[in-house]
Amino acid sequence: MAFLEIKNLSRSFGGLRAVENVSFNVEKGLIKAVIGPNGAGKTTLFNLVAGALEPHSGDVIFKGRSIYGLPTHRIAWRGISRTYQNIKLFNDMTVLENIMVGRHRKSRAGFLRAMVPLPGTRREERESAEKAAGFASLLGLSDVLDARAGGLDFGRQRAVEFARALASEPELLLLDEPAAGLNIHETLELADLIRKIRDMGITVLLIEHDMSLVMDISDEIAVLSYGVKIAEGPPKDIQKNPEVISVYLGDDNA
Amino acid sequence: MKISSHLPVALLGAIVVLFQVLMSATGTDYLLIQLTMSAYYALVVLGLCLLMGYAGQISMGHAAFFALGGYTAAVLSTNNLTQLFSAGVLEWLVQKGLIILSTDAYGAAAYRAPAWLSLGTAVLITVAVSFAIGIPVLRLKGHYLAMATLGFGTILYRIFLGTRIFGEADGISAVRPCEILPGLFVGGDPSQRVFNYYFAWILLIGALVLLLNLVRSRVGRALRAIHGSEEAAGAMGIDTARYKLNIFVISAVFAALGGYFMTHFNGGIGPSEAGIMKSVRYVAIVAVGGMANLWGCLLMGVVLNFLSLRGYFGSYDDAVFGALLIIIMALAPEGIFRKESISRIKELTRRLSWPFWK
Numbered sequence A: 001m002a003f004l005e006i007k008n009l010s011r012s013f014g015g016l017r018a019v020e021n022v023s024f025n026v027e028k029g030l031i032k033a034v035i036g037p038n039g040a041g042k043t044t045l046f047n048l049v050a051g052a053l054e055p056h057s058g059d060v061i062f063k064g065r066s067i068y069g070l071p072t073h074r075i076a077w078r079g080i081s082r083t084y085q086n087i088k089l090f091n092d093m094t095v096l097e098n099i100m101v102g103r104h105r106k107s108r109a110g111f112l113r114a115m116v117p118l119p120g121t122r123r124e125e126r127e128s129a130e131k132a133a134g135f136a137s138l139l140g141l142s143d144v145l146d147a148r149a150g151g152l153d154f155g156r157q158r159a160v161e162f163a164r165a166l167a168s169e170p171e172l173l174l175l176d177e178p179a180a181g182l183n184i185h186e187t188l189e190l191a192d193l194i195r196k197i198r199d200m201g202i203t204v205l206l207i208e209h210d211m212s213l214v215m216d217i218s219d220e221i222a223v224l225s226y227g228v229k230i231a232e233g234p235p236k237d238i239q240k241n242p243e244v245i246s247v248y249l250g251d252d253n254a
Numbered sequence B: 001m002k003i004s005s006h007l008p009v010a011l012l013g014a015i016v017v018l019f020q021v022l023m024s025a026t027g028t029d030y031l032l033i034q035l036t037m038s039a040y041y042a043l044v045v046l047g048l049c050l051l052m053g054y055a056g057q058i059s060m061g062h063a064a065f066f067a068l069g070g071y072t073a074a075v076l077s078t079n080n081l082t083q084l085f086s087a088g089v090l091e092w093l094v095q096k097g098l099i100i101l102s103t104d105a106y107g108a109a110a111y112r113a114p115a116w117l118s119l120g121t122a123v124l125i126t127v128a129v130s131f132a133i134g135i136p137v138l139r140l141k142g143h144y145l146a147m148a149t150l151g152f153g154t155i156l157y158r159i160f161l162g163t164r165i166f167g168e169a170d171g172i173s174a175v176r177p178c179e180i181l182p183g184l185f186v187g188g189d190p191s192q193r194v195f196n197y198y199f200a201w202i203l204l205i206g207a208l209v210l211l212l213n214l215v216r217s218r219v220g221r222a223l224r225a226i227h228g229s230e231e232a233a234g235a236m237g238i239d240t241a242r243y244k245l246n247i248f249v250i251s252a253v254f255a256a257l258g259g260y261f262m263t264h265f266n267g268g269i270g271p272s273e274a275g276i277m278k279s280v281r282y283v284a285i286v287a288v289g290g291m292a293n294l295w296g297c298l299l300m301g302v303v304l305n306f307l308s309l310r311g312y313f314g315s316y317d318d319a320v321f322g323a324l325l326i327i328i329m330a331l332a333p334e335g336i337f338r339k340e341s342i343s344r345i346k347e348l349t350r351r352l353s354w355p356f357w358k
Helices: A042-050 A072-077 A096-105 A111-115 A119-136 A153-167 A184-199 A211-217 A235-240 A242-249 B002-025 B031-054 B062-077 B087-095 B115-137 B142-162 B190-213 B218-228 B230-235 B241-265 B276-289 B295-310 B314-329 B340-355
Strands: A006-012 A018-028 A032-037 A057-062 A080-082 A172-176 A203-207 A220-225 A228-233 B100-103 B111-112 B178-181 B184-187
Touching: A006 A042, A006 A119, A006 B100, A018 A057, A018 A228, A018 A235, A032 A042, A032 A184, A032 A211, A042 A119, A042 A172, A042 A184, A057 B062, A072 B230, A080 A153, A096 A119, A096 A153, A096 A228, A096 B218, A111 A119, A111 B031, A111 B190, A111 B218, A119 A153, A153 A184, A153 B314, A184 A203, A184 A211, A203 B062, A211 A235, A220 A235, A220 A242, A220 B100, A228 A235, A235 A242, B002 B031, B002 B190, B031 B062, B031 B190, B031 B218, B031 B241, B031 B276, B031 B295, B031 B340, B062 B115, B062 B190, B062 B241, B062 B276, B115 B142, B142 B276, B184 B190, B184 B241, B190 B218, B190 B241, B190 B295, B230 B241, B276 B295, B295 B314, B314 B340
Parallel strands: A032 A203, A032 A220, A080 A172, A172 A203
Antiparallel strands: A006 A018, A006 A057, A220 A228, B100 B111, B178 B184
16 A cells, blocks of 8 residues: 555546546655646646645545545645645744744644643643744754745745645645746755655655756656656656657657 | 733733723713723724734624624513513523522512523623624635625624514613622622723733733634635645634624623613624724734724714714724725834825925
């Protein structure tokens, strides 16, 4: 039984079949990438796994239990965190507060305990702040803890999003085009970071445009084209796959 | 962090005491009446501030929750329970100690609920109604939500206005005082004026402390996260629907508590308390005080209601609040207690005054 099983996933929008009968597995502890040209259905697939889209048919099984069609917050509680291609931070909150929201699943205080904070609640709050600060320093954000997240530059906002996702101590991390908008230097740093995350024992599933990043860091790659999986395997096989080459470079070059 | 949170509250407490001492000493303690009422209205504003500012939900029906608490107090503590229950049921309730049997001014039997029971009922009814309204309505966003709560407010207003047990257009008067401690009543008796002032303000400051704690907690961060990006909040494991519903219920209960005690203090309540104009007024005050600014909302809740109750706005009372809403939305959508807002208002007054003195 694989860690994450994507089984016969299909989703259409009106007449457009965005994802059609896609299946693949993600093994625990690996970095798996889903690539494909624009409109290949990557984002749809991703949103189906993350619970951001209502499913049509198929199944997504995480650690032996279906998560398909669950609301996003319940998928999160199963141990899955995500980042967004177009960063979604809580702009008016500080960097530390953003990351502390990532600790939501690791803390318990409800409305009553929040309104009347007893020593136990205060301790939990302190621990949340300390852990969050730890993840901030991992991402090099220690000097902007009290800065408003919406006011940071793009690279740092991406770092806050990573820290927030990591703060929830997920077992599976979903990365939606993490290199989008980054320069070459930042992309190299990102590659190191993603490897570091894998070495922390977190399984990573990413969708990505940037081929150099994907070939560099992925343990396995699945290729989508027009909603259909056309290839799957380790990077060096994918690079040689004639169908993948034709999809990316056009038929004339094949 | 400790000092920064406790010092302002202590300062507010000191000011409250100072006002009472000064007013009692100078023979102006009739002002305590309006300050007491302002505190109850400010309680509604605080709850609404939490809902609007921290959870990003607009309610145009909060006056209805205020009235719900008020009418529950009025109906259960005034002697018309014979309209609600048959004689047999009333006998049984009296035997169980749930209803007090006394005689009215004409010597006829009068049934009324003890304070703890009517207060409990007011809270329970409010929780039930706000849950029932909140579950379908909170799926809506922005102005759809505002319209749905507006509809709810309208319905409740017409129910209070058109139902005999609620006194129809006259409302309910001669509501009994509510005994808090032996010899201490929430009511209009002048001998209880100082007690009522302190009771209302302890309630308000208590509510403020609870909410200040809440917004600084895990729950407060979750609410602000929902406000910032509902999608990302969900992806972090926050059950956005449940949080929004809970905050709606809490703010409704705050409004109902304000209405409950206000009705005992005033000795009556009328349908206008449930009216749309009242709801608009609460929203306007939150807008002035700042959507996510509990202190600003408390201050403006007290000051604006005090001015209104003292009659400073004359017959243009509602118009003043309408105008405030327009001005704030145009000039200082974050409330007036913000640096940007103050400079924007200064800039405007400069530009407006320029042609006149040139």
